[in-house]
Amino acid sequence: MSSTELVIDSQDIQFVMNEWLKLHELSKFPRYADFDQETINLLLEEGFKFAVEVISPTRTESDREGCKMVEGRAKVPPCLHKPYQQAYELGWASIAADPKYGGQGAPRTVQIAINEAVAGANLGLSMYFALTEGALELIDSFGTENLKEQYIEKMVKGEFTGTMCLSEPHAGSDVGAGLTSAERTADGRYKIKGTKSWISSGDNDLGKNVIHALLARIKGAPSGTKGLSLFLVPMFRLNEDGSVGESNDVTLASIEEKMGIHCSATAVLNFGENDDCYGYLLGEEEQGMACMFQMMNGARIGVATTALAVSSAAYQNALSYAKERVQGPHISKIRDAEAARVPIIEHPDVRLNLMRMKSLVEAQRALLYATGKYLDILHAAEDESERKAADDMLQMLTPMCKGWGTEVGLDVVSTGIQILGGVGYTQDFPLEQQYRDIRITPIYEGTTGIQALDLLGRKMTMRNGALFMNLLAQFNAFSQTHKEHPLLGKAIQKWTKSGEKIAGSAMTLQSILGQRGMEGSALYATPFLMHFSAVTAAFFLLEQGIAAAASLAAIKADKKVPEDAYAEFLQGNSEALFYDNKIKTTQFYVNVVLPTFEALTQPIQNQCFEALEITL
């Protein structure tokens, strides 16, 4: 049943990739020359099939079983081993990795689409792929040729898994407070000592070795983030022939007992308890945070992808359930005990909830895939100004994808449970697990509050606000061009008004900064992020709506559909129906959903500071 099985919204994804973003245009760059439309579509089709047929069946079992610590090592649920291997053998887990190491070299946006399917199938499992990729990219960017040769290919093949070791028991969001130390040795290696916590995929029995990308402070380095250096620290050392050798004194202290993502081992790791742990410097000394920052955008987009994945899966499950489940009469016949019972999708309250889910999922996807394309242009464009423009957009959009996208994900899944009612609360349907799994996404890789500070305090101030002004200018140009659009003009005018309030909020926050310092301006950073992101997502949705309207008009003209037969025609033409739905979904999002995010910023204009003034 599609209310219990994974359904990928391939129609929306293909529209987004082919018709809206025109991702195949990336093939004009040498790096992505092989990725024409046909190749991309084939990849998506096969990747989605793999996620549905191979990964998805592991979701329930791997949740119930969870990771176990056995004889000092983490064991993942056995049902994951084969799908894990297949994901690497068939290339899905390394789809964006460099072909010189055995990867597929696909654009990031294609990887996002594949990951949407894989993480929708099993969020916990997808994390092993994501962490390994993050770690290998650090090695690729900052490692010596020798390190690259020894490690990367094995990670691209999934023989070794990877992690990012930033957090420590007393240094979570405050990475700079980390105490793990490194000491130069005569042979050029570094002796590592310390405890790292909250390490996703920190230990496991999926590969033969675990390769940690770890932040530590070289003795004598300054305190705070700027004293941190980045190291490659393998769990087991490699022999001369590259085979896995003796222990590197990295030990698993414990695995967290979590609400969800049970098949992902979140580990506390001890490094150098016996004074015998060695690491290799990545990049230069005291450049650890700068190196990590280069990865950060990718990692945050990765988390946003998983939030979209789970919320899209939840929407599809809830939609199917609402079509299958018969309960109560149509509301127009509510007093007629004999009236035929109808599927709950006919109940207005259920429709409102479904539309909330649908429009938020499509808004998440629009924002995320647009961001993915900028990442691709940054990686592939030959013209520096083109790369620079893409990077600017990427800086602005990434905290929105991560901050807003994950918060929206919680909302979507919770709404889905409400549609199912009592059964949504049981393990009989995927929503129950989706609700538990997705709750981590607004926390790790920087909480929503951190994303908001990143947007407001860092990104908006870059080059005197040029990145910010440029995005608003894009909004304005779009509004000018399309505000009289026959179908979407009214929505565009409404959206324009909401967008204008962003500049107003930003100016007010600036004046608050002058009067009350950072404490005052940071107070409403998250509401500002939420509103700005919602408006930006609407911008992309409206672009899609315009494209859909054009395609729909072309079909209507081609088929010579008379206006009075339009409704009937739609039911018989799935392509036209998709475009019509896209327009209505966009209107709904602007009319119904957007105002709720705008309302979050009312206290900025009204300058309310009770939260700072109260003694709690």
Next chain:
Amino acid sequence: MSSTELVIDSQDIQFVMNEWLKLHELSKFPRYADFDQETINLLLEEGFKFAVEVISPTRTESDREGCKMVEGRAKVPPCLHKPYQQAYELGWASIAADPKYGGQGAPRTVQIAINEAVAGANLGLSMYFALTEGALELIDSFGTENLKEQYIEKMVKGEFTGTMCLSEPHAGSDVGAGLTSAERTADGRYKIKGTKSWISSGDNDLGKNVIHALLARIKGAPSGTKGLSLFLVPMFRLNEDGSVGESNDVTLASIEEKMGIHCSATAVLNFGENDDCYGYLLGEEEQGMACMFQMMNGARIGVATTALAVSSAAYQNALSYAKERVQGPHISKIRDAEAARVPIIEHPDVRLNLMRMKSLVEAQRALLYATGKYLDILHAAEDESERKAADDMLQMLTPMCKGWGTEVGLDVVSTGIQILGGVGYTQDFPLEQQYRDIRITPIYEGTTGIQALDLLGRKMTMRNGALFMNLLAQFNAFSQTHKEHPLLGKAIQKWTKSGEKIAGSAMTLQSILGQRGMEGSALYATPFLMHFSAVTAAFFLLEQGIAAAASLAAIKADKKVPEDAYAEFLQGNSEALFYDNKIKTTQFYVNVVLPTFEALTQPIQNQCFEALEITL
């Protein structure tokens, strides 16, 4: 640690009961003559202690262990047995029950306060008390003297537990579709046959018998809800001497595997599989729904109480954690790596989240306890017009307590997890379980959508809208009296404007009803409920704010506090600080929280119907 243990907000509860509601005034009614202020306060103090010391320690273990089906019966986690018995021995579980059966006869509002503590300690366990109480009240209202004598006292003592059997596999929200049948027998009993599902406390080993209050259709009765009759159906028959006898052919088919409330057995029960199940009529034939409706307000207020309980507990845990957890420098020193690390309660984003939680919890409590007092007046007042006025308010407020209060509860607990960050996602803190437990509250006893239809379709139309107009008139009178209040005047003006939109929404919905029928007007029933409830809760909070301001002014006058020493004075006077906080919390709620609920109703004014027009 108070971040892991239960903390009851007794200061707010006592303010609400003693200073705002003046609950002791109920002692003017004979029924509550014994409940003067001292007695009430003593009860609260002892009850809270019991919840913290006896019930709370069972929360974690009973969640991990859950209910098990063993040899055809449900077994609750063993750690619950003793606290369950003590709760009855000490009278907490039957605090509002009639003294003639051994109850304490306390006002409902006192019961609400005790239940806030008990359900905050263990939501799952509290359900056994609530269901038993609901069932015994049905027997008390509608049973023969013989049935009352046989059953009620044992239920008041917890020897027998009770349930409400409404739902069936294909009749959830649509109760009228139930198929369970009843057939009159020669001896005046009824033969019962059918399957009931989603039965909370449906089976257990806490008592010696399970007494079901069950809806069934007598053969030949009309279809729909109006053909249903109410029956008392014991799991085991009683012998002549009142002792528990042979099986009544009620069998446990299964227990649901749920996300939370693991220690509450949610059962599927088969009645009369061997054609040997007998029940006793409660009330008259075909009056089953009317009987149930009499209970409904109480049951819905009960669920709202549990949502408040869990969200208040979550707020207290998050608050304590934010005070204990040191992470990062003060934001004004964010670029200084040497700056002292501060407790996270000093971070603006955390403060905003804490204030969101605090103000929502106090708003929930204000709405719920006010409703409780109306319930008490309804039960105790001797003057019929006083009872009638109380009942009118109760009709309006109950769907708000249940619909809005439970949705708000989800928000509060989720915000708490965000404050804790990664640890909030682990089982090391109560938030993780609170998040899973509370998710059921907007579903059972009528989903939020059902509450919204109850408010909009039933309550608002009662007596041509008199109940609705009366509530708005109260808002208006309050606004007129206090809109120039020195501390709260601005908030009251802002609230008044939001309140005026309720009448606007109602009129628009009325005209939509004319144009598009019930389908159109029901579409935004839930947003309407959410906004109306948020405004009503603000009304009660503002009343509290006015009372707090008066008390604060009295203290300031009494202590002769000069304005420039006020801040310092507050820190040394916990009573004054409480009042000052109440005022700031009320302002915060009106300025920051209320607009987000108002925004939900924007599409009503704009008449957006995409959700009805789209083909999903």
